[in-house]
Amino acid sequence: xxxxxxxxxxxxxxxxxxxxxxxxxxxxxxxxxxxxxxxxxxxxxxxxxxxxxxxxxxxxxxxxxxxxxxxxxxxxxxxxxxxxxxxxxxxxxxxxxxxxxxxxxxxxxxxxxxxxxxxxxxxxxxxxxxxxxxxxxxxxxxxxxxxxxxxxxxxxxxxxxxxxxxxxxxxxxxxxxxxxxxxxxxxxxxxxxxxxxxxxxxxxxxxxxxxxxxxxxxxxxxxxxxxxxxxxxxxxxxxxxxxxxxxxxxxxxxxxxxxxxxxxxxxxxxxxxxxxxxxxxxxxxxxxxxxxxxxxxxxxxxxxxxxxxxxxxxxxxxxxxxxxxxxxxxxxxxxxxxxxxxxxxxxxxxxxxxxxxxxxxxxxxxxxxxxxxxxxxxxxxxxxxxxxxxxxxxxxxxxxx
Numbered sequence: 001x002x003x004x005x006x007x008x009x010x011x012x013x014x015x016x017x018x019x020x021x022x023x024x025x026x027x028x029x030x031x032x033x034x035x036x037x038x039x040x041x042x043x044x045x046x047x048x049x050x051x052x053x054x055x056x057x058x059x060x061x062x063x064x065x066x067x068x069x070x071x072x073x074x075x076x077x078x079x080x081x082x083x084x085x086x087x088x089x090x091x092x093x094x095x096x097x098x099x100x101x102x103x104x105x106x107x108x109x110x111x112x113x114x115x116x117x118x119x120x121x122x123x124x125x126x127x128x129x130x131x132x133x134x135x136x137x138x139x140x141x142x143x144x145x146x147x148x149x150x151x152x153x154x155x156x157x158x159x160x161x162x163x164x165x166x167x168x169x170x171x172x173x174x175x176x177x178x179x180x181x182x183x184x185x186x187x188x189x190x191x192x193x194x195x196x197x198x199x200x201x202x203x204x205x206x207x208x209x210x211x212x213x214x215x216x217x218x219x220x221x222x223x224x225x226x227x228x229x230x231x232x233x234x235x236x237x238x239x240x241x242x243x244x245x246x247x248x249x250x251x252x253x254x255x256x257x258x259x260x261x262x263x264x265x266x267x268x269x270x271x272x273x274x275x276x277x278x279x280x281x282x283x284x285x286x287x288x289x290x291x292x293x294x295x296x297x298x299x300x301x302x303x304x305x306x307x308x309x310x311x312x313x314x315x316x317x318x319x320x321x322x323x324x325x326x327x328x329x330x331x332x333x334x335x336x337x338x339x340x341x342x343x344x345x346x347x348x349x350x351x352x353x354x355x356x357x358x359x360x361x362x363x364x365x366x367x368x369x370x371x372x373x374x375x376x377x378x379x380x381x382x383x384x385x386x387x388x389x390x391x392x393x394x395x396x397x398x399x400x401x
Contacts, residue, residue: 044232045089045130047222053086053229054220059186061213063100066189067205077101078213084120089130089229092120094144096166098211108151114164114190116146132231134179140170148192160196165203167191168211180227184215297324297398301359305340305392308354310362318359321396322367332373332399335359338382340392345380353378355394 047053059082064075080098087093096118102111121141148164168188175181192207194200219227299321301314310318321333337356339348356376363369382391 045229046232047224047226047229048088049223052222052224053092055084055086055182055217056220057082057084057182057184057215057217059096059098059213059215061186061211063190063209063211066208066210071210076103078211080213082118082215084118084217086120086229089134090122090125092122094118094120094142096144096146102151111151112148113151114146114148114166116144116164116166118142118144118166120170130229130231132229134174134228136174138172138174140172140184142166142168142170142186142188150196162196163193163201165191165193166211170215172217178227180219180221182215182217182219184217186213186215187211297321299396301355301394301396302390303355303392303394305342305389306351308351308358310358317396318362319367321398322363322369324398325363325369325373326367328398328400330400332375333363333369334397334399335374335376335394336397337376337378337394338384338391339380340388341381342388349378349380352380352382355392359394359396 059078059080061078062075063078064071078098078100080096082094082096084092084094094117096114096116098114098116099110100112100114102109119142121143122138123141124135124138144166146164146166148162150160150162152159166188168186171185173183175183188211190209190211191203193202195204195207221227222229224230297320299317301310301317303309303314304311325331325333335356337352337354337359339352339355341348343351353376356378360371360374360376363374364371382393385391
């Protein structure tokens, strides 16, 4: 007969139930299974320190022979404790001590005890994957080897020891939101592999018992703050690349800002240096020289209506121009004559020209100003002023060179 224990999806640990095994064979099989479990169970998880995912529990139930006995009539009570450590959400190790209550006259309350090292496989997580939190109901496969001790009555000889094997299932009900507690139904087959050390090691139904118990388990808090493994959020390569690109962009902007800041600091330094030099500079007195030769002078000579002769009252305005020309040999004068709108246009143009020429003659004849320095022009009717009489003028404007 062949028995199979699934260790991981692609790997089977096959046990020939009809073959004789010694203790070394079973130890090698169990250690191989544990190694396979640990390797195949590696995932991105939190709460996977050595101090994480430990649990402790108690078992209460009964045992009854597998064959040749009445199932319920020959059942006797059993109690035990166990400690387990999950290496991954799928695989774990456990240490269990069970005692079967005495139905004979032995030295203790128990006539048989079994201490086992167990391998645990969560079938839900093995085939369905781990979602980051235990399911409300899970099935766990159990397999292990142990040491079985028989307590013999006072007058029946010495106690006996044997090698045991346990194969079973745990039907786990994980309680509460935190999944800190588990209530489990645990049916299992327990084999005395060598019949109290008197026979070769092999599986035999006549040496087996049903062990059916209920377990109550507490899962200690892990380093991640939970009572179980939690999944690490895997990163997406495209998201990682995008974030990396943003970091590089921010670095580039920071470098540009640093360069701008350095330039601004340099300008501040230059300005502070220039300001300090300006403060330390000796005062400089600037003398402004006013050159009166650059002045532009204008004088207005008025005339009576229809007249082209200069009244004595206007002589100061003529003399003002003459004195300036005497003192500024490089200067010249432009004389523009105007007439009021009375009379014909032809008459007004002639009067305007004669008024300009009258001022020119006085500058030449009376004050000795060279005629080449004088330009006399008639402008016809003047429209400089709204009052018509005010437009009967000659306007003299100095041209400074």
